[in-house]
Amino acid sequence: MxxxxxxxxxxxxxxxxxxxxxxxxxxxxxxxxxxxxxxxxxxxxxxxxxxxxxxxxxxxxxxxxxxxxxxxxxxxxxxxxxxxxxxxxxxxxxxxxFFKSDILPRPDYISEGQRGTELAAFLGELYSLSEVAGLSDRAPMDDLNGFISNFLDKVADFQPGILATIKSYAESILPVISACNQLPQKFCHGDFHPLNVLWRGQCAGAVIDWEFCGVRTELYDMANLIGCAGFEHPDALENKFVLSFISGMKASGIQSSSIELLPVFTAALRFAWLSEWLRKKDREMLAMELDYIALLLDNREKYKKIWMNAFN
Missing domain, CATH: 3.30.200.20 (Phosphorylase Kinase; domain 1)
Incomplete structure (x- = not known):
């Protein structure tokens, strides 16, 4: 054999x-x-x-x-x-x-600031060293505006009852995506969130699942991580894990003007999950995702203030 x-x-x-x-x-x-x-x-x-x-x-x-x-x-x-x-x-x-790791305590990790600091440090290293490696010079990965437009067409075909709601969200989101496209581009992990990190205690031992890595707006990994933490529990959006992460990202060179776009861009990335729940015909998760996007958009000014304070 x-x-x-x-x-x-x-x-x-x-x-x-x-x-x-x-x-x-x-x-x-x-x-x-x-x-x-x-x-x-x-x-x-x-x-x-x-x-x-x-x-x-x-x-x-x-x-x-x-x-x-x-x-x-x-x-x-x-x-x-x-x-x-x-x-x-x-x-x-x-x-x-194969990396032996500890189980991430869910949802308790949302109150653990060290984990957020660890992940901010990793992203800062990724962004700077990907420039050394020549990876940040590659062509941008995808067109989020185009993805959302195509998604609206799918909703019209398969779930017309929620089309008006999703269209209203898209109207708020699309201009912010266009603004984010003008921000510096970084080589991103592409699916950066706490479950794609292998932990030892509260230290990040390894980062896995690079399936979607590539050049994107500098807010992409930030928004994905924050969005996943908040979907696990909305309190995460103003708790120690997220706030320590945002604070730590200042060292990566991201400007405060970019952080102002972060709440709405976080909502924008959730459209990928909407598409996934629609594909799987999971009505319960689709409804939860819509509620979550509404939470992010309805409270955008609140989160912008909280996250700007953490960043500055």
Whole structure:
């Protein structure tokens, strides 16, 4: 039987089915934790043939970030031929270190400021070192205005009863997206939130799930993290985790004028979740998401004041 670690010059000792694998299982066909004969743990992922080009780009980006000095990465290991993806009997595989971590206490973490400070420091390092790595010079990833316009067309076809509500939200959001598009562009993680961080205590040990990394407006990762924390519990939007995170982001070079756009831009990124709930036909989550976007927009001035105070 072929040793699954042989393409990377390693020898298999054991599988560890008892270990819980963090991150989204939807990112690959299958995944497992394996141990080599030197006692090191690895995450072995099988990916679909259609993922190979994108996954190779991600691996190359992480490799460049690592060479530039960014820590807390779980870089993909190159095989004996120097490739980030290995083909075995017609299937495609990637290998990366497995990181043992602590469970994130949900929702208690929203009152833990150190976690927010940790994640702000990581983003600051990502933004500066991605420039060193040459990643910030790449073309911007996506057109959020276009995404929302296309989403409105889908709503008109499948959920016309909520179209008026969503259109009213879009009218508030689209001008802010256009303003955000004029802000400095950064190489972003793309799905930055507390569950995509592997924690040891309140320290960020590693950041995972780089599936959506690329160049976007400098507010993108901030808004995504804040939006996810607030959806978990609205109190998070004015609690220590978020406020410490915003305060820590000042060191990254983001201007206070950008922070003024943050509440509405946070609402804008929730349209991706609206699209997901619509795709899954999850009416309950769709309704919750609409309520959350309304909360962000109705209280935009309140959050702008609170977040500006934290930033300054």
């Amino acid at each position: 072929l040793d699954p670690l042989e393409p990377w010059g390693l020898d298999l000792k054991d599988y560890h089915t008892e270990l819980k694998i963090p991150g989204s299982p939807e990112r690959c066909v299958s995944r497992s934790v394996v141990e080599d004969t030197k006692g090191r743990l690895w995450l072995l992922e099988r990916i679909a043939s259609g993922q190979t080009s994108h996954r190779r780009n991600i691996a190359q980006s992480l490799n460049l970030l690592g060479k530039a000095g960014l820590t807390r990465l779980l870089e993909y290991r190159q095989d004996v031929h120097g490739e980030f993806i290995s083909e075995i009997m017609g299937f495609y595989w990637q290998l990366s270190p």
